[in-house]
Amino acid sequence: MVADPFTGGVHGELTHNLPEGRAEQITRSLAEKRLDDVPGLAQRLMDAIFTDNPEWTDYRPVPREDLWEGCANYLARALHVLSGRVPRSEDDSVASAIGRRRAEQGVPLEVMLRTFRIGGRILWEALVEQAHTDKVDPDAVLGAATTMWTVIDALSSALSTSYRNTELEQLRNDDQRRHALVEDLLSGRARDTAFAQRTAKELDLPTSGPYVVVVAEMISDGSFALRGQQAALAALHIRSVWQVRADTLVGLIALEQHDESSALAALRQLVRGRAAASPLVSGLAETGMAHELALTALGTSQRGAVELVSLQQRYPEALLVQSPDLARRLLDDQFGEILALQPKERDMLLETLAAWLEENCSTANAAVRLHCHRNTVLNRLHRITTLIGRPLHGRDSYVALSLALSALRMRGNDR
Numbered sequence: 071m072v073a074d075p076f077t078g079g080v081h082g083e084l085t086h087n088l089p090e091g092r093a094e095q096i097t098r099s100l101a102e103k104r105l106d107d108v109p110g111l112a113q114r115l116m117d118a119i120f121t122d123n124p125e126w127t128d129y130r131p132v133p134r135e136d137l138w139e140g141c142a143n144y145l146a147r148a149l150h151v152l153s154g155r156v157p158r159s160e161d162d163s164v165a166s167a168i169g170r171r172r173a174e175q176g177v178p179l180e181v182m183l184r185t186f187r188i189g190g191r192i193l194w195e196a197l198v199e200q201a202h203t204d205k206v207d208p209d210a211v212l213g214a215a216t217t218m219w220t221v222i223d224a225l226s227s228a229l230s231t232s233y234r235n236t237e238l239e240q241l242r243n244d245d246q247r248r249h250a251l252v253e254d255l256l257s258g259r260a261r262d263t264a265f266a267q268r269t270a271k272e273l274d275l276p277t278s279g280p281y282v283v284v285v286a287e288m289i290s291d292g293s294f295a296l297r298g299q300q301a302a303l304a305a306l307h308i309r310s311v312w313q314v315r316a317d318t319l320v321g322l323i324a325l326e327q328h329d330e331s332s333a334l335a336a337l338r339q340l341v342r343g344r345a346a347a348s349p350l351v352s353g354l355a356e357t358g359m360a361h362e363l364a365l366t367a368l369g370t371s372q373r374g375a376v377e378l379v380s381l382q383q384r385y386p387e388a389l390l391v392q393s394p395d396l397a398r399r400l401l402d403d404q405f406g407e408i409l410a411l412q413p414k415e416r417d418m419l420l421e422t423l424a425a426w427l428e429e430n431c432s433t434a435n436a437a438v439r440l441h442c443h444r445n446t447v448l449n450r451l452h453r454i455t456t457l458i459g460r461p462l463h464g465r466d467s468y469v470a471l472s473l474a475l476s477a478l479r480m481r482g483n484d485r
Contacts, residue, residue: 093213096206100197100214101152103204108149111192112142118188131175140168144189144225151221152193152214158221162228169232173240179233183226190222248273252313255322258358266354273311275324278353282330283360284321284337284378285368286345294319295343295376302336318365322357325350338378344371345378366391372479387476397477404474407457419457422450424475427468 104111116138119129129137147164150156172182197218201211251269260266270277286295296319303310303323310323323333334347346367348360363381370387371379381388390397401409408419422440426447429435433451437444455462462471 092210094217096201096210097152097197097214097217098154100200100204100206100211101149102155103200104193104196105146105149105153107196108142108146111145111196112138114192115141115145115185115189118192119185122184122188128181129177132172132177136171140171141185141189144168144186145193148189148193148218148221148225151225152218158224160224160227161231162225165225165228166232169229170236173233173236179230182229182233186222186226186229190219193222194218248311249313252311252320252322253315255354255357256315256320256361260354260357263355270354275309275311275322275354276326280325280330280350281353281357281360282323282325282333282350283348283357283364284323284334284345285361285364286319286321286341287343287368288317288319289343293342295345296321296337296340297342298340299337302340303333306332306336308333318368320361320364322354334378334380341376341378344368344373344375346371347378347380349381370476370480386473387480390473390477390480397480400470400474401477401481404458404470405478407459408454411457419450419454420475420478422447423454423462423471426451426462427472427475431463431468 116134119137119141132140143164147156147162151158151162169182173179194215197214198211201208201214251272254260254265255269260269266277269275284296284299289295294314299321300310300312306328308323308325308328310321312319312321314320325333330350337345337347346364348364348367351357351360366388367379367381367384369391370384371377390400405420408416411419422436425439426433426436429439433444433447437447440447451462461467
């Protein structure tokens with residue numbers, strides 16, 4: 071009749087007649103007498119660890135002195151609890167400290183739990199040896215088995231809880247550090263070469279090579295206009311880092327040997343609101359500037375649009391975004407009288423002007439586009455000329471009118 075050292079179960083039924091107080095007294099006595107043997111027991115556990123893990127891979131991050139100290143602390147703690155010197159606790163401080171330390175060192179949790187089980191077996195063997203020396207009734211000794219494995223389970227539970235809490239804390243710290251690094255990049259700190267190199271290594275990004283920065287707005291449901299973007303780019307073997315900033319999602323995309331158009335095409339398939347991309351920049355050092363340009367491009371997109379625009383497509387509008395006061399003055403100067411009209415006439419005249427300019431100032435083509443007669447277009451253009459008080463023809467007029475129409479589109483339904 072023996073105790074199972076892995077489950078704590080006892081083969082046989084002789085112990086059920088042993089008084090509970092007597093079993094506890096025997097357990098405490100045996101544990102008390104083995105307290106002086108903790109160094110030797112710790113060495114036995116060390117030897118068992120090396121036998122179980124001869125290549126030392128699982129415990130490689132742990133100095134041997136540190137490992138020995140952990141083994142000794144664990145075994146001493148178990149004996150102190152078994153002897154009654156220390157009360158049993160679900161959040162035992164010694165086991166928790168070991169769990170926290172090993173999590174920080176990167177030892178797998180399952181390895182630590184296996185070590186605790188091996189340590190439990192060594193403790194049980196030590197208690198059996200002590201019982202033999204003291205000539206304790208073998209049936210009485212078995213009463214200590216359940217108590218001992220209950221203690222080992224409690225210590226293992228405290229270890230696991232502390233280990234997992236430490237892992238979560240490390241993840242939070244890693245996220246905070248990653249967030250801080252990206253913020254530093256966006257603020258332009260990567261112009262410091264040493265910082266750029268360190269950050270590139272931590273974020274797994276190249277220091278140089280073409281980058282494009284993408285920003286996406288927050289939409290009505292509280293999510294962002296891009297979703298699943300990192301996985302979509304990874305499928306093309308394109309590395310990227312994404313971060314939430316207030317009401318925008320920001321992505322730093324390292325194109326390396328990849329084509330910009332393929333990356334943006336993949337993102338356009340995912341867009342659910344307004345998003346914008348910067349022009350290409352030459353490395354991490356310029357991602358801060360690229361972020362500002364991407365935000366400018368985003369400002370050229372009309373509210374409610376579902377699109378990913380590039381700054382290259384919107385340079386005239388971008389100039390207006392950068393100078394909102396100038397854009398308002400331009401609107402007032404070019405279209406002040408038109409905007410004061412009743413909505414029906416106002417919209418008709420502005421639609422005609424836009425069609426005429428987009429058709430290279432051809433009244434015939436504009437008429438086809440607007441589904442009306444050419445003379446109707448001419449009459450409307452004459453009306454516009456009268457309202458704004460200047461001719462529509464000429465390079466300066468074309469530029470001013472086109473910019474004013476762009477400013478009007480960006481103002482959307484607020485006009």
